[in-house]
Amino acid sequence: MNRIITIGREFGSGGREVGKRIAEGLGIAYYDKEILSEIAKRTELAESYVRQVVERRPIVYYPITTGHTFYTNADPTAQYTNSILTEQNNVIRDLASNSDCVIVGRCADYILRDLKPLRLFIYSDMEHKIKRCREKAEVDEHMSDRAMRRYIKRIDRGRASYYQHYTGRVWGDRLNYDLCINTASNSIKEIVSSVIAIYQ
Amino acid sequence: MNRIITIGREFGSGGREVGKRIAEGLGIAYYDKEILSEIAKRTELAESYVRQVVERRPIVYYPITTGHTFYTNADPTAQYTNSILTEQNNVIRDLASNSDCVIVGRCADYILRDLKPLRLFIYSDMEHKIKRCREKAEVDEHMSDRAMRRYIKRIDRGRASYYQHYTGRVWGDRLNYDLCINTASNSIKEIVSSVIAIYQ
Numbered sequence: 530m531n532r533i534i535t536i537g538r539e540f541g542s543g544g545r546e547v548g549k550r551i552a553e554g555l556g557i558a559y560y561d562k563e564i565l566s567e568i569a570k571r572t573e574l575a576e577s578y579v580r581q582v583v584e585r586r587p588i589v590y591y592p593i594t595t596g597h598t599f600y601t602n603a604d605p606t607a608q609y610t611n612s613i614l615t616e617q618n619n620v621i622r623d624l625a626s627n628s629d630c631v632i633v634g635r636c637a638d639y640i641l642r643d644l645k646p647l648r649l650f651i652y653s654d655m656e657h658k659i660k661r662c663r664e665k666a667e668v669d670e671h672m673s674d675r676a677m678r679r680y681i682k683r684i685d686r687g688r689a690s691y692y693q694h695y696t697g698r699v700w701g702d703r704l705n706y707d708l709c710i711n712t713a714s715n716s717i718k719e720i721v722s723s724v725i726a727i728y729q
Numbered sequence: 730m731n732r733i734i735t736i737g738r739e740f741g742s743g744g745r746e747v748g749k750r751i752a753e754g755l756g757i758a759y760y761d762k763e764i765l766s767e768i769a770k771r772t773e774l775a776e777s778y779v780r781q782v783v784e785r786r787p788i789v790y791y792p793i794t795t796g797h798t799f800y801t802n803a804d805p806t807a808q809y810t811n812s813i814l815t816e817q818n819n820v821i822r823d824l825a826s827n828s829d830c831v832i833v834g835r836c837a838d839y840i841l842r843d844l845k846p847l848r849l850f851i852y853s854d855m856e857h858k859i860k861r862c863r864e865k866a867e868v869d870e871h872m873s874d875r876a877m878r879r880y881i882k883r884i885d886r887g888r889a890s891y892y893q894h895y896t897g898r899v900w901g902d903r904l905n906y907d908l909c910i911n912t913a914s915n916s917i918k919e920i921v922s923s924v925i926a927i928y929q
Contacts, residue, residue, distance in 0.1 A: 648914075654904055703901075704854055708923075709909035714848075719927045723908075726926035727919045 532557055532629035532728060533646035535637040537692075537700065540684040541658030543712045544651035548633045550721045555728065558630035560621075567620045572612055582613045583635065584687075614695070634688070638705060639696040647727065650706040655681070657713040732757055732829035732928060733846040735838040737892070737900065740884040741858030743912045744851035748833045750921045755928065758830040760821075767820045772812055782813045783835065784887075814895070834888070838905060839896040847927065850906040855881070857913040 534551060538544020545561065552559035565583065569576040621640050624630055632641075638648040653661070659677050663670070672680065692700035703709050710720050734751060738744020745761065752759035765783065769776040821840050824830060832841075838848040853861070859877050863870070872880065892900035903909050910920050 645914075652903055701903075703852055703903065703909050703911065706909075707911045707914040709903050709906075711903065711907045714845075714907040715927070722926040722929065723923045726922040727915070729922065 531644060531646070533625050533641060533644055534631045534649060534724070535641060535646045536631065536633045536649045536651060537638060537706065538633065538651040539653060539658065539701075540681050540688070541662045542651045542653040543661055543717065544649075545633055546717055547649070547651050547710070547712070547720055548631045550717055551724050552631040554721050554725050555629070555631075558624070558628050560624050560630055560632050564617065564620050564624070564632075564635065567624075568613055568616045571616050571620070572609075574609060574613065578609075579613055582610050583617060584691075636692055636695050639692075639698065647708070647724070648706045649724065650701060650703070650709040652701070652709060652711055653713040654711075661712075731844060731846070733825050733841060733844055734831045734849060734924070735841060735846045736831065736833045736849045736851060737838060737906065738833065738851040739853060739858065739901070740881050740888070741862045742851045742853040743861055743917065744849075745833055746917055747849070747851050747910070747912070747920055748831045750917055751924050752831040754921050754925050755829070755831075758824070758828050760824050760830055760832050764817065764820050764824070764832075764835065767824075768813055768816045771816050771820070772809075774809060774813065778809075779813055782810050783817060784891075836892055836895050839892075839898065847908070847924070848906045849924065850901060850903070850909040852901070852909060852911055853913040854911075861912075 532555060534548070536544050536548045538547075548561075549559050565576055565579050568574075568583070569579045572579065617635060618640050621632060621635060621637050625632070625637075625641050625644055625646070638646060655678060658681055659674055662677060662681070689700040692698065698705050708724070710723075712720070715723075732755060734748070736744050736748045738747075748761075749759050765776055765779050768774075768783070769779045772779065817835060818840050821832060821835060821837050825832070825837075825841050825844055825846070838846060855878055858881055859874055862877060862881070889900040892898065898905050908924070910923075912920070915923075
């Protein structure tokens with residue numbers, strides 16, 4: 530059985546930790562930042578710029594290439610963006626074709642749909658997401674709960690819009706996933722055991 | 730660890746089969762029709778009437794009691810309905826207090842919330858639900874796909890409205906569940922193994 534697991538996740542829900550632990554438990558690859566590095570290598574663009582495009586926050590308008598300029602088009606930013614996103618598709622497909630793996634985010638559930646990955650969506654209630662963000666120091670420690678709530682919602686709106694744009698589907702809609710898991714009520718250990726059991 | 734599992738499910742998704750198999754796998758009780766029989770016994774109303782009230786389709790306006798008449802109120806139907814729903818709460822609480830169990834539907838996730846059950850929501854896409862309904866002969870075999878789609882949607886609208894009415898929550902909203910499981914892509918065997926693994 531093919532062991533490719535894609536993880537969509539709400540910010541602060543612990544989706545990345547779930548992904549890492551599942552990969553460890555199954556003894557398969559976990560791909561996250563490696564994808565950005567590989568895209569940067571293939572496109573010869575700076576990794577920081579690749580990250581901004583992939584996370585849909587292109588704040589640097591004229592990217593710095595690490596090698597030669599390979600586009601001479603009038604709108605290089607749009608071209609770079611397209612190139613990065615096409616390369617992201619290729620990198621994700623190449624990685625998944627070469628080995629069993631867990632991939633977090635990046636519309637991997639959609640990109641790899643013909644490989645029939647196990648598609649997880651990890652979520653939680655706001656209270657637990659705020660708690661987790663504080664514990665993991667994922668946000669400024671002086672941020673109020675109210676500000677953190679706004680911040681978490683904003684990140685997820687960005688994810689939803691990115692997902693919708695590239696897949697034409699609704700982010701978080703249960704029909705796009707095989708299992709939706711609430712980290713407010715299941716421990717990471719329980720979740721990992723539960724997902725691993727599917728392959729046994 | 731408390732082993733009480735509640736199952737919310739879309740019509741045609743196979744939630745009942747999942748529930749039965751999990752109960753068998755864990756060696757715990759499975760409660761479904763037993764709840765109706767117990768309510769009928771406690772209220773002295775006919776089981777068929779109890780079923781109609783519980784499923785929110787009261788087509789018999791003057792219920793036949795199997796024993797003596799115990800309400801003399803001007804609006805006996807409303808009284809009977811209240812009495813049945815109160816008794817349903819009591820029966821579900823009594824059953825869950827006495828033994829580990831799986832309970833399908835009936836807002837059990839809400840009724841038993843202080844016992845921290847594992848709350849599952851079982852769903853599927855329309856194509857698979859229609860296929861399953863045909864296989865299991867849950868609908869008239871001459872019904873067209875279009876009519877079946879309408880029928881499935883109508884049943885689920887009823888469930889959603891019942892759930893909303895008695896819990897004040899949105900039926901199928903992932904935050905009300907610990908695990909949402911798609912039966913279009915997971916086999917029943919995989920689902921059962923996955924849920925059982927949580928208790929190991």
